[in-house]
Amino acid sequence: NNLPKTELIESCLVTGLGFVNIILSRTWLSKSIQMMLREGIHTWAPKLSINRAAVDFSSPYIAKEIHV
Numbered sequence: 001n002n003l004p005k006t007e008l009i010e011s012c013l014v015t016g017l018g019f020v021n022i023i024l025s026r027t028w029l030s031k032s033i034q035m036m037l038r039e040g041i042h043t044w045a046p047k048l049s050i051n052r053a054a055v056d057f058s059s060p061y062i063a064k065e066i067h068v
Helices: 026-039
Strands: 009-014 020-024
Touching (some): 020 026
């Protein structure tokens, strides 16, 4: 409820274990992919001031170790 409204995020949920689930908007995602395919990824991907970031994608394999 404290996040500003944006077309990027459909919903956000904090689970009982302290994880944050962010659901991206399908409309935003499809528009972004279409733009990337038309104009190239260099016009779509943001330029970040950091060199490295850790991102963990969930998978259907529930026994997988989670990296935080």
